[in-house]
Amino acid sequence: MLTQALAITGINIRSIPERWGSSLVIVIGLAGVVAVFTALLAMATGFESTLKATGRADAALIMRGGSNAELNSGLDRDSTDLIEQQPGIVTGADGRPLASAEVLIIAELIRKDDVKNGANITVRGVEPTAFALRPQLKIVAGRTFTPGLRELIVGRGVLRQFQGAELGKVVRMRGSDWTVVGEFESGDAHDSELWTDINVARTTFGRNGSSSVLVALDGADGLRKLKSAVAADPRLTLDVVREQDYFSGQTKQFRKTIGFLAGVVTLIMALGAVFAALNSMYAAVAARGKEIATLRAIGFGGLPVLLSVMIEALLLALAGAVLGALTAYLLFNGLSVSTLGQNFTQVVFNFKVTPELVARGLIIAVVIGMIGGLLPAIRAARLPVSTSLREL
Amino acid sequence: MTRSGFVIANLLRKRTRTILTLLSVIMAFLLFGLLQSVNHIFNAGADFVGATRLMVQARVSFTSPLPVSMLPKLEAVPGVARVAYSQWFGGVWQENTPLFVFAIDPLRYRDAYPEYVMSEAQWQAFAHTRTAMIAGRRLADQYGWKIGQKIPISSNIWPQKNGSKAWAFDLVGIYDGKDEDWKKRTNVAFINHDYFDEANQFGMKGAANFFILKLSDANRAEAVSRAVDAMFENSPDETKTQTEKDFNLGFVKQVGDIGLIVRWILFAVFFTLLLVVGNTMAQSVRERVPELAVLKTLGFTDGSVLGFVLAEAAALCLFGGLMGLLLATTFGAMVEKGTGGQFALRLDISVWLIGIAAIVLMSLAVGLLPGLRARRLRIVDALAGR
Numbered sequence: 212m213l214t215q216a217l218a219i220t221g222i223n224i225r226s227i228p229e230r231w232g233s234s235l236v237i238v239i240g241l242a243g244v245v246a247v248f249t250a251l252l253a254m255a256t257g258f259e260s261t262l263k264a265t266g267r268a269d270a271a272l273i274m275r276g277g278s279n280a281e282l283n284s285g286l287d288r289d290s291t292d293l294i295e296q297q298p299g300i301v302t303g304a305d306g307r308p309l310a311s312a313e314v315l316i317i318a319e320l321i322r323k324d325d326v327k328n329g330a331n332i333t334v335r336g337v338e339p340t341a342f343a344l345r346p347q348l349k350i351v352a353g354r355t356f357t358p359g360l361r362e363l364i365v366g367r368g369v370l371r372q373f374q375g376a377e378l379g380k381v382v383r384m385r386g387s388d389w390t391v392v393g394e395f396e397s398g399d400a401h402d403s404e405l406w407t408d409i410n411v412a413r414t415t416f417g418r419n420g421s422s423s424v425l426v427a428l429d430g431a432d433g434l435r436k437l438k439s440a441v442a443a444d445p446r447l448t449l450d451v452v453r454e455q456d457y458f459s460g461q462t463k464q465f466r467k468t469i470g471f472l473a474g475v476v477t478l479i480m481a482l483g484a485v486f487a488a489l490n491s492m493y494a495a496v497a498a499r500g501k502e503i504a505t506l507r508a509i510g511f512g513g514l515p516v517l518l519s520v521m522i523e524a525l526l527l528a529l530a531g532a533v534l535g536a537l538t539a540y541l542l543f544n545g546l547s548v549s550t551l552g553q554n555f556t557q558v559v560f561n562f563k564v565t566p567e568l569v570a571r572g573l574i575i576a577v578v579i580g581m582i583g584g585l586l587p588a589i590r591a592a593r594l595p596v597s598t599s600l601r602e603l
Numbered sequence: 604m605t606r607s608g609f610v611i612a613n614l615l616r617k618r619t620r621t622i623l624t625l626l627s628v629i630m631a632f633l634l635f636g637l638l639q640s641v642n643h644i645f646n647a648g649a650d651f652v653g654a655t656r657l658m659v660q661a662r663v664s665f666t667s668p669l670p671v672s673m674l675p676k677l678e679a680v681p682g683v684a685r686v687a688y689s690q691w692f693g694g695v696w697q698e699n700t701p702l703f704v705f706a707i708d709p710l711r712y713r714d715a716y717p718e719y720v721m722s723e724a725q726w727q728a729f730a731h732t733r734t735a736m737i738a739g740r741r742l743a744d745q746y747g748w749k750i751g752q753k754i755p756i757s758s759n760i761w762p763q764k765n766g767s768k769a770w771a772f773d774l775v776g777i778y779d780g781k782d783e784d785w786k787k788r789t790n791v792a793f794i795n796h797d798y799f800d801e802a803n804q805f806g807m808k809g810a811a812n813f814f815i816l817k818l819s820d821a822n823r824a825e826a827v828s829r830a831v832d833a834m835f836e837n838s839p840d841e842t843k844t845q846t847e848k849d850f851n852l853g854f855v856k857q858v859g860d861i862g863l864i865v866r867w868i869l870f871a872v873f874f875t876l877l878l879v880v881g882n883t884m885a886q887s888v889r890e891r892v893p894e895l896a897v898l899k900t901l902g903f904t905d906g907s908v909l910g911f912v913l914a915e916a917a918a919l920c921l922f923g924g925l926m927g928l929l930l931a932t933t934f935g936a937m938v939e940k941g942t943g944g945q946f947a948l949r950l951d952i953s954v955w956l957i958g959i960a961a962i963v964l965m966s967l968a969v970g971l972l973p974g975l976r977a978r979r980l981r982i983v984d985a986l987a988g989r
Contacts, residue, residue: 243871277759317663328849385841416667480630486623
C-alpha cells in the first residue's frame with residue numbers, strides 16, 4: 212500500500228509544474244501565515260532575551276517599597292547608606308560593600324527617523340562600583356566618564372536608534388551641557404542607557420539620595436539574609452528583588468500583548484489559508500479525476516490515493532512554511548527596534564528568529580496542510596471510477 | 604436572463620470553489636478591518652484635539668517636574684488666556700492596576716478644558732474639598748464608583764506623611780466628554796494639587812509635570828511656544844512647548860511604530876489574497892474558454908465579455924470584503940464592550956472607506972488579467988480548443 216501511495220505521490224509531484232498556479236496558492240498562502248507568525252514572535256523573543264540577559268542571579272536590586280520600577284522609586288541619603296551596611300552583601304576589594312547607589316533620570320532624544328518627537332531615554336548616574344557589578348559592560352570607544360565632570364557614556368543600542376548622543380556630541384539637560392566621551396556595549400538592557408557619575412547627576416538634578424541600590428549578594432544565602440535584615444529594620448521600607456527577576460518580570464506584559472496579537476492574526480490568516488488550500492486541492496483532484504479513476508481501474512486502492520493527496524498538500528504546505536520562515540529571517544532577524552519599558556524609557560532590542568520559532572511555524576503549516584488536504588483527499592478516494600472515466 | 608443574473612449563475616456553478624474563495628476574502632478583510640482600527644487608535648487619536656492648547660514640559664523630560672512658581676511668567680506671555688497644570692500621581696487601584704491620576708488646580712483645569720463637562724456645583728465641591736477627587740465617566744463606570752464614596756487609591760511613587768502609600772479620596776464629581784471623542788478620554792481621575800502638596804512625605808511641593816496653556820488665538824501657537832521656550836532658556840528649568848496634538852502623537856510614538864507592523868502584516872495578507880482570488884478567476888476563465896467564444900459568436904462584444912469577468916471578480920471581492928468588514932465591526936464592538944471601553948476597537952467611517960478602496964483595487968487586480976484574456980479570445984481558435 213505504501214509503495215502504491217508513494218508511486219502516486221511521485222506522479223502528482225512531477226505534474227505540479229503543469230498546474231503551478233494553484234499549487235503556488237498553497238505555498239504562498241502558508242508562507243504568508245508563517246512569515247507573519249514568526250516575525251511577530253521574533254519581536255517578543257528579542258525583547259525577552261534582551262531583558263533576560265540583563266541582571267545577575269547573584270545581585271539584588273533594592274527600591275522603595277511598592278515602587279515596581281526604578282523610575283518610581285526614591286531613597287533618601289540615609290536609607291541609601293543604611294542599605295549598604297546590611298548583611299548578605301559581598302565585601303569588595305577595598306573592604307567596602309560591593310554596592311552601587313544609582314540615580315535614574317530621564318532625558319529625551321530624537322529617533323533617527325524623526326525630526327521633533329523626543330523619546331524617553333534612561334540616564335543612569337552610577338557609583339564606580341557599578342562597573343564591577345556589571346562585568347558584561349565594556350567601553351568600546353572613547354573612555355569612561357570622569358567623576359565630577361558633566362560627562363556621559365552612551366550605550367550602543369541608543370546609538371542605533373536615536374540621534375544626538377554620538378561620541379563627542381554635547382547633550383543638553385537642565386540648562387547644562389554634557390559631553391559624550393565614550394561608547395559602551397553590554398548586550399542587554401543597559402545598552403539603551405546613558406551613564407554618568409552619580410554625584411554630578413545628584414547636583415544637576417537636585418536629587419539627594421538615589422533611585423535604587425544594586426548590591427552583589429554574598430553566597431546562595433545572601434538574598435534571604437538581606438531580605439530578613441531589611442524587613443527587621445524599622446527605618447527601612449524596601450523591596451529587595453533578585454536583579455535577574457526584576458528584569459525578567461518586565462517581559463510578561465509585552466509577551467502577553469504580542470502573543471495575543473500574534474494569536475489573533477495567525478488564527479485569522481490560517482483560516483484564510485485553509486480555505487485557499489482546500490480550494491487548490493479540490494481543483495487538483497478535479498483536474499486529475501480521469502487519471503485517478505484510471506489508477507483505481509488498474510488496481511490501485513482508495514487509501515493510497517487518499518494518502519497521495521494528503522502528502523502533496525503537506526509537502527506544498529511545508530515548502531510554504533520554509534519560504535515564510537526564510538522571508539521572516541531575511542527581512543527581520545537582527546532588526547533593531549525599541550519600545551517603552553518598565554521605567555517609561557526606551558528599551559532597544561533586536562528581532563530574534565530562533566530555531567524554536569521556526570519549528571512552531573512548521574507545525575502550524577503541517578496542521579493547515581492536513582486540514583486543507585483531508586477533504587479533497589477523501590473526495591479523491593471516493594471518486595466513482597466508471598463515471599469519472601466517462602467524463603470527457 | 605439579465606446580465607447580473609448571468610454573472611451570479613456563473614459564480615454559483617462551482618459552489619464549493621466560490622464559497623471557499625469568498626471565505627478567504629472574508630478572512631482577509633476581517634484582519635484588515637481589525638488591524639486598521641488598531642492602527643487608528645495609535646495614530647489618529649489626536650486628530651480631534653485642536654491647536655488651542657500648548658503643553659509645556661521640562662525640556663529634559665516630562666518626568667522631571669517644573670516649579671509651579673513659573674505660573675505668573677507663563678500667564679504674562681501674550682496670547683495665553685489661561686494656564687493649568689498637572690502632576691502625575693502614579694495611581695494604583697487595588698493590587699496592581701495602574702490608573703491615570705493627576706493632581707491639578709481644579710478651576711484652572713476647568714477653564715483650560717471646556718471639553719470636559721461637569722456641573723458647576725461639582726467643580727466647586729472639587730475646588731473646596733481638600734481630599735476631593737473627580738473621575739471620568741468611563742473610569743467611574745468601570746469600577747462602579749459613586750459620588751460621595753471614599754475611593755482608596757495607592758500611589759506607586761508618593762507616600763503620605765505617615766509613610767503609607769495607601770491614599771483615599773472623596774469622589775465629589777463625575778465628568779463626561781462633550782462628544783464621542785472626548786467621552787473616550789474620560790478614563791482619568793483628578794485630585795487636588797494643594798492637598799497633594801501638603802500631604803506627601805517628600806515635601807514634593809509646588810511641582811508640576813505639565814503646564815497647559817490655553818491660547819486666546821490658535822494661530823499664535825507657534826509664536827507663544829517659541830516665546831515660552833526662549834524665556835526659560837539656560838535656566839535649570841528649560842522648557843519644551845508643543846501643541847497638544849504634537850504632544851499626544853509623540854507620546855504614542857514612544858510605544859513603537861505600530862503602523863509599520865500593521866503595514867507589514869497587511870502586505871503579507873493582501874499579497875496572499877491577490878494570489879488566491881486571482882488564481883480562482885484565472886481558473887474559472889480557463890475552464891470556460893469555449894463558452895466565452897459562444898457568447899462572442901452570439902454577438903456579445905469583446906468589451907462586454909471583459910465586463911462579465913470583471914463583474915464576477917468584483918462580486919466576489921465586494922461580497923467577501925463587505926462581510927469581512929462587517930465581521931470586524933461586530934468583533935471590534937465586542938472587544939470595546941468586553942474591555943469596558945478601554946480598548947476602543949471601533950471601525951469608524953475612515954476604516955470603512957479605506958476598506959472599500961481596497962475592495963475596488965482588489966477586484967481590478969484579480970479580474971483584469973483573466974478578463975483581458977477573455978477579451979482577446981478569437982472565436983475560431985477558442986471553439987477549436989486551440
